[in-house]
Amino acid sequence: MPMTQDACGLDLTTSSDDAAAAWDSAMAGSLEHRLVAAEHVKQALEADPDFVMALSMRAAMLSQIGSTAVHGKIAETLAHASACANRATPREKMHVAALELWLAGNQCKACAIWQEIIDRWPADILALRLHHNGSFWTGNAKGLLRAPQGVLKAIGEKGPNVNFVKGMVAFGLEENGDYGGAEKFGRQAMEANGNDLWALHAVAHVLEMQCRHDEGRTLLSQPFGAWSDRNPFKDHLWWHSALFALEQGDTPRVLELYDAEIRVDETGFYLDVQNAASLLKRLELTGVEVGTRWEELADLAVSRKGDHVMPFTDIHFMLALTGAKRLEAARSYLVSLKDFARTGENDAAAVMRSVGVKLCEGLLAHGEGRHGDAADILYALREKLAPLGASHAQRDVFAQIIIDVVMRAGQNDRARALLTEREALRPGSNWVRGRLESLS
Numbered sequence: 540m541p542m543t544q545d546a547c548g549l550d551l552t553t554s555s556d557d558a559a560a561a562w563d564s565a566m567a568g569s570l571e572h573r574l575v576a577a578e579h580v581k582q583a584l585e586a587d588p589d590f591v592m593a594l595s596m597r598a599a600m601l602s603q604i605g606s607t608a609v610h611g612k613i614a615e616t617l618a619h620a621s622a623c624a625n626r627a628t629p630r631e632k633m634h635v636a637a638l639e640l641w642l643a644g645n646q647c648k649a650c651a652i653w654q655e656i657i658d659r660w661p662a663d664i665l666a667l668r669l670h671h672n673g674s675f676w677t678g679n680a681k682g683l684l685r686a687p688q689g690v691l692k693a694i695g696e697k698g699p700n701v702n703f704v705k706g707m708v709a710f711g712l713e714e715n716g717d718y719g720g721a722e723k724f725g726r727q728a729m730e731a732n733g734n735d736l737w738a739l740h741a742v743a744h745v746l747e748m749q750c751r752h753d754e755g756r757t758l759l760s761q762p763f764g765a766w767s768d769r770n771p772f773k774d775h776l777w778w779h780s781a782l783f784a785l786e787q788g789d790t791p792r793v794l795e796l797y798d799a800e801i802r803v804d805e806t807g808f809y810l811d812v813q814n815a816a817s818l819l820k821r822l823e824l825t826g827v828e829v830g831t832r833w834e835e836l837a838d839l840a841v842s843r844k845g846d847h848v849m850p851f852t853d854i855h856f857m858l859a860l861t862g863a864k865r866l867e868a869a870r871s872y873l874v875s876l877k878d879f880a881r882t883g884e885n886d887a888a889a890v891m892r893s894v895g896v897k898l899c900e901g902l903l904a905h906g907e908g909r910h911g912d913a914a915d916i917l918y919a920l921r922e923k924l925a926p927l928g929a930s931h932a933q934r935d936v937f938a939q940i941i942i943d944v945v946m947r948a949g950q951n952d953r954a955r956a957l958l959t960e961r962e963a964l965r966p967g968s969n970w971v972r973g974r975l976e977s978l979s
Contacts, residue, residue: 542628543556543559544559545563547662547664547700549660551631552623552626555587555590557587558584558587558590564576564579569600569665570664570668570700572737572773574768575768580600589619589623591624591627591634592634594635598642601616605809606809607847607848608846617638617642620635621635636652637649644888645886650679653667661693664700667690668707671683671686671687671711677886677926678926678927678928678929680925681715683714684712684715685711690704702727702728702731702732703737705731706725706735706737708724709741709742712724713741713745713748714930721741721742721744724738724741725738728741743758743779744779744930744931747782747783748931748932748965749965752784752786755783759779759783763800774800777799781818784796785818786968790822797815797818801815801818802832803815803839807839807842809849812855812856813929813933817855817933819833820858820862820939823862829862833862836863837859837862837863837865840856840859840860840872844875847883847888847891848887849887849928850887850895851929853876853891853899854895854899856872857876861903866906873896873900873903876896879891890926893923898916898917898920898927901920902917904916905940910944910947914947914948917940917944918950920937921938938957942954942958942974946977946978955975958974962975
C-alpha cells in the first residue's frame, strides 16, 4: 500500500496527499480544541475512505461524547478500520487495537497500548493526547505526568508539537502537586501559542489550587462568546472562571457565567453536565439560591438512566437529581448504578463497585436530610475518590460536600479537622475561613 507521512514525519497508510493534508489539519485543530477538526477528519475520509488513522481519529472523537448512544457508530468505524488494518503500519494497527479496548471499557489496557506507541514513536501526538485523556479519567495522576515528560525528553525542545507537549507536562505537574513547575511549563506553552487551551487550563488549575483568585479572574477574562469556534472544552474554562468569582463571593458574576456559558445545552455533553452540576452544588453550599436551574439537569439525568460510561458523570447526575429534590428519581438512578456495578465487566463498573455506588448512597442520604448517615458514609470515602478520575479541582466538590454534611450532622470535631487540613492545602481560602469561624 502506498504511503505518505504526516507533519510529524510518521508514516501514514494512504496514497492520497489530500487525505494526509486533511489529517494534519485535523490534528492541528484537535490540539487547539477547534470544532473544525471534525470537518477535517471528514475531508480526510472523503479523500480516502480506508484511511486507518482518520478512521481512528473519528472513533476517538465519537468516544469523547461519553454516551452509549454513539457506541454503535464507534463500533462501525472501528470495524472498518480493522478491516483495512492488514495494509496498515504497526503503529496504525496499535491505534485501532487501543480504541477497540476503549470502546469495550478497558481503559487502562487502552492506555497501555498508547504508552507503547509513544515509547516507540514519541512524535505521535494523538497517542499522547489519548493517553493523557485516559489517565485523566482513570485517576492516574502519575501517568498524566510521566507520559508527556517522556515524550518531551525524547523529542527535545525543537521536536514536533513540543509546546502542546509542554502544556500536558504542565497539567501533569499540577495534578502531582508541583505548582511552580506546572506554572512555568504552562506559561511557556501559552507564550508559544495563545490558542493552547489545555496549557491555559493547566495554569488556571495552579491559580485555583493556590487561591490566587484575582490572577485567575484576570487569566480568564475573555468576553462572553470567546472561543466560539472551540469544542465544549471551552465551557470548562468558563467553569474555572466561575470558581474564582465564587471564592471571592461574587455570586452575581457566577450566575451570569452559568447562564451565559456553562448551562447545559440540548446535547447534554458529559463535561457540561459535570461543570453545571458541580457549580450549582458549590453555589448552594455557600447559601445561594439557584432557582430552577437544577431542573434541566435533573430532566437530563432521568433520560440518561442506564447510560453508564463515565462514573464521574453518573455521580454528577445524582447531584442533579438530589439538587432538584427529585428523590424518587434519585433512588431509581441509584438502583440503575447498582445494577451496572453488579453486572458490568469493564473499568467503569469496577470503579462504581469500589467507590461510586457508596458515594451516591451518601449523596442521596444528604439530599434526603439524613445528615448523620451521609456524614458517616462520605467521611469514610474522603481519601478514596481518585479512581473516579477528573482533577483535584473537579473532585473538590465532594470534599466541600463532606465538610458541609459533617457540620450539619453536628460532628464539629471532624469538621474542624477537615477544615484545618484544607486550610493547609489552600491557604487564604475564604470558604475555609468562613466555616472555621462558624465553628468557633
